[in-house]
Amino acid sequence: MLHQIEGAQAIAHAVAMCRPKVVCAYPITPQTHIVEKLGEMVHAGEVENCAFINVESEMAALSVAIGSQASGVRSYTATSSQGLLYMMEAVYNASGMQLPIVMTLGNRTIGAPLNIWNDHSDAMSARDAGWLMLFAETNQEALDLHIQAFKIAETVGCPVMVCVDGFILTHAYEGVDLPTQDAVDEFLPPYNPDVRLDISNPCAMGMMVSPEYFTEVKYLAHLRQQNALKIIDQTAKQFAQKFGRESGGLVRYYGDPNADTVIVAMGSVIGTVKDVIDELNAAGGKFAILTIVSYRPLPVEEIRAALSNAKRVIVLEKAFALGRGGVLAQEVELALMPFSGEFLSVIAGIGGRPITRTLLRQFFTQETYPEKTTFLGLNHKVVDIMSRME
Amino acid sequence: MSLTVGDRLNKAEEAVQARVKRHNSLTSGHRACQGCGEALAARCALDAAYNATGGKIVVVNATGCLEVFTTPYPDNAWGVPWLHSLFGNAPAVATGAAAAFAARGDHEMRVIAQGGDGGTTDIGMGCLSGMFERNDDVLYICYNNEAYMNTGVQRSSSTPALSRTATTFPIKQYMGNDPMSGKCVPKIAMAHGIPYVATATIGDIRDFERKVVKAIHMRGARYIEVYSPCPLGWGSQPCDTVRLARLVVRCGLYPLFEAENGKISSVTKIENLIPVEDYLRPQKRFAHLFGKNADPEHIKVIQKIADANIEEYNLTGGC
Ligand SMILES: Cc1ncc(C[n+]2csc(CCOP(=O)(O)OP(=O)(O)O)c2C)c(N)n1
Ligand code: SF4
Ligand SMILES: [Mg+2]
Numbered sequence: 131m132l133h134q135i136e137g138a139q140a141i142a143h144a145v146a147m148c149r150p151k152v153v154c155a156y157p158i159t160p161q162t163h164i165v166e167k168l169g170e171m172v173h174a175g176e177v178e179n180c181a182f183i184n185v186e187s188e189m190a191a192l193s194v195a196i197g198s199q200a201s202g203v204r205s206y207t208a209t210s211s212q213g214l215l216y217m218m219e220a221v222y223n224a225s226g227m228q229l230p231i232v233m234t235l236g237n238r239t240i241g242a243p244l245n246i247w248n249d250h251s252d253a254m255s256a257r258d259a260g261w262l263m264l265f266a267e268t269n270q271e272a273l274d275l276h277i278q279a280f281k282i283a284e285t286v287g288c289p290v291m292v293c294v295d296g297f298i299l300t301h302a303y304e305g306v307d308l309p310t311q312d313a314v315d316e317f318l319p320p321y322n323p324d325v326r327l328d329i330s331n332p333c334a335m336g337m338m339v340s341p342e343y344f345t346e347v348k349y350l351a352h353l354r355q356q357n358a359l360k361i362i363d364q365t366a367k368q369f370a371q372k373f374g375r376e377s378g379g380l381v382r383y384y385g386d387p388n389a390d391t392v393i394v395a396m397g398s399v400i401g402t403v404k405d406v407i408d409e410l411n412a413a414g415g416k417f418a419i420l421t422i423v424s425y426r427p428l429p430v431e432e433i434r435a436a437l438s439n440a441k442r443v444i445v446l447e448k449a450f451a452l453g454r455g456g457v458l459a460q461e462v463e464l465a466l467m468p469f470s471g472e473f474l475s476v477i478a479g480i481g482g483r484p485i486t487r488t489l490l491r492q493f494f495t496q497e498t499y500p501e502k503t504t505f506l507g508l509n510h511k512v513v514d515i516m517s518r519m520e
Numbered sequence: 521m522s523l524t525v526g527d528r529l530n531k532a533e534e535a536v537q538a539r540v541k542r543h544n545s546l547t548s549g550h551r552a553c554q555g556c557g558e559a560l561a562a563r564c565a566l567d568a569a570y571n572a573t574g575g576k577i578v579v580v581n582a583t584g585c586l587e588v589f590t591t592p593y594p595d596n597a598w599g600v601p602w603l604h605s606l607f608g609n610a611p612a613v614a615t616g617a618a619a620a621f622a623a624r625g626d627h628e629m630r631v632i633a634q635g636g637d638g639g640t641t642d643i644g645m646g647c648l649s650g651m652f653e654r655n656d657d658v659l660y661i662c663y664n665n666e667a668y669m670n671t672g673v674q675r676s677s678s679t680p681a682l683s684r685t686a687t688t689f690p691i692k693q694y695m696g697n698d699p700m701s702g703k704c705v706p707k708i709a710m711a712h713g714i715p716y717v718a719t720a721t722i723g724d725i726r727d728f729e730r731k732v733v734k735a736i737h738m739r740g741a742r743y744i745e746v747y748s749p750c751p752l753g754w755g756s757q758p759c760d761t762v763r764l765a766r767l768v769v770r771c772g773l774y775p776l777f778e779a780e781n782g783k784i785s786s787v788t789k790i791e792n793l794i795p796v797e798d799y800l801r802p803q804k805r806f807a808h809l810f811g812k813n814a815d816p817e818h819i820k821v822i823q824k825i826a827d828a829n830i831e832e833y834n835l836t837g838g839c
Contacts, residue, residue, distance in 0.1 A: 151623035152616060181619040185612065186650030193609035193647065197580060197616025200603050203623050205616065223605050327578040327601040336604035337591040341557060346584075 132305035138163030144276040151203035154191040158213040160296035161236030163497035188217035202326035211238035223261030229282030247482020248447035265396040274377035292476040295398040304486030380429040548598035553760025557748030568729040574711035582635025583607035608643035611651035637678035652712035690808040721747040722766030755804020769798040772826035
């Protein structure tokens with residue numbers, strides 16, 4: 131049955147149905163509504179045997195989750211932007227200790243300058259932190275990905291960050307299908323890890339590892355991530371079987387199967403891009419979009435397979451590395467090498483700037499591209515004024 | 521009264537450490553320096569807690585000497601379930617562990633968090649205060665050796681007045697750590713109104729064990745700070761570790777007390793008061809106060825701190 135609810139609430143319902151035992155909360159826009167709703171549900175007794183802990187910082191939020199997950203219970207927290215940076219030491223720690231925590235990242239840019247709106251800078255700051263990172267396109271997918279995330283995390287032995295565009299998804303009211311508790315219980319078995327803080331089998335977790343073992347530890351972690359590609363794909367298939375809809379997985383291809391131009395993107399912007407592609411293809415164009423759902427691990431083979439026949443690849447992303455350019459663009463370009471077609475990088479929607487159909491249509495249909503990297507919708511007048519003031 | 525751990529004559533007062541069948545929560549073979557006060561304190565605390573709970577303890581450790589010298593992979597010196605996460609988050613990790621055991625319906629399990637003074641009074645302060653304020657069910661033990669030892673003896677907010685550390689090195693007019701700096705974390709803990717706060721030393725192991733046992737049987741947030749000399753960082757003899765832990769109490773620089781729900785409930789009186797000089801002299805970290813160019817005024821500064829403690833806690837007077 132469809133429920134007309136806010137994205138944040140959809141996520142909260144999904145998390146609650148996964149029966150976490152510890153939920154940690156610290157406010158930061160645009161994630162806050164998720165933990166507010168979860169708090170309400172826990173306090174109303176709707177989540178069995180679950181502790182809702184109001185902590186004093188994001189560092190504490192993820193640290194509490196580390197402690198509870200290591201003690202053998204399913205644990206959840208959510209954050210955004212500055213909050214992710216504030217907890218970053220614990221982000222690396224959770225993955226290093228193979229703790230399958232699930233965290234929602236309500237994507238928001240990073241200051242300075244202070245800005246609370248959406249882009250993917252926060253997610254990119256954690257791209258090498260050892261977490262699996264999944265990007266949701268819609269509220270329905272955000273909900274579904276959380277249910278899959280617990281299963282993936284616990285199967286792989288690695289934390290999962292579910293990236294959900296701030297405001298665009300977290301604050302949007304959309305019809306979502308809430309699965310039944312029974313169905314979720316059948317899909318996601320109770321969490322029962324082999325290794326945990328346990329007096330019947332005392333072990334030390336988080337030891338100091340010297341150079342003679344460190345490379346091996348990290349190599350094994352890398353293999354686990356590679357193996358996660360299979361698990362993410364399998365889990366999406368199991369999910370589709372159980373719940374009757376496609377959500378998650380590694381990548382999705384949409385549009386002309388023999389497209390000349392393939393756009394690559396992640397998150398909520400996909401919907402807008404699809405609309406533009408539909409228009410252009412209806413008018414005789416040959417366009418398609420490759421959605422990357424799993425950013426970590428990056429499905430390099432799938433990306434190569436989907437793009438290698440394209441004449442032009444445009445990576446559209448909401449983040450960039452100052453002094454270098456698009457982040458996803460670098461990764462996709464590397465995956466494609468050697469690539470004989472044209473490769474373009476578009477930075478768009480940063481700090482919450484709307485990505486409109488008009489802007490996209492104009493860009494996709496340009497005759498030539500003078501620059502390899504384009505800042506979509508850049509206002510040159512403002513740039514001139516600001517640079518004169520500097 | 522004898523203060524030795526080996527007093528086996530009086531069974532009722534026998535320390536857990538004196539028992540042949542103590543658990544050895546921290547077993548031999550670890551890599552601490554000779555005479556490490558922290559190693560001694562940790563074993564005493566955890567053995568006492570282990571004994572009192574029938575082994576129902578798990579331990580969360582902050583980064584620091586205690587963590588590094590006990591768990592160089594693949595060796596593990598701990599005889600209890602043990603977790604190290606980061607330098608500044610041990611109280612929060614312990615909160616999570618406590619919440620997890622409660623959620624699992626395991627209400628007998630006790631969670632102990634432990635760290636050095638740097639991990640506790642400096643970088644861990646935010647998480648510690650949060651854990652106190654929520655009254656989370658954790659016993660936190662701070663092994664106070666008055667500096668960042670693991671990184672090579674730098675100043676912490678627990679470093680004493682005029683002490684030499686690698687970052688408060690006396691030179692020319694500069695006489696070492698600023699006497700106006702530092703904070704009293706037991707008092708900060710008390711201000712949170714938590715059920716139990718205590719200070720202890722490894723110079724009186726039965727008193728320390730008694731405090732640990734008392735704390736482990738309570739619920740909610742509990743804090744014990746144990747003074748733990750560090751021969752390497754202090755430039756003291758390994759054989760003087762226990763002696764220094766007694767001298768610091770006798771000169772008034774380290775008041776021993778307990779507080780319940782924010783109010784002092786017991787204070788250990790000083791039996792034979794000594795001048796601070798007797799405590800300072802065996803330690804190279806205070807050597808500059810006794811050298812050729814030393815100014816007696818500096819020792820007076822430290823004596824004043826001791827005198828103020830004696831007055832504040834009524835350390836020498838009647839009850
Ligand atoms: C975030 C962070 N900053 C700095 C360090 C480096 N560091 C590791 S242990 C340590 C000193 C520990 O001092 P203390 O807590 O007093 O414990 P001790 O070694 O003295 O027992 C420092 C500074 C770290 N591990 N993490
Ligand atoms: S440096 Fe000090 S605290 Fe560290 S192991 Fe040596 S004696 Fe113990
Ligand atoms: Mg220290």
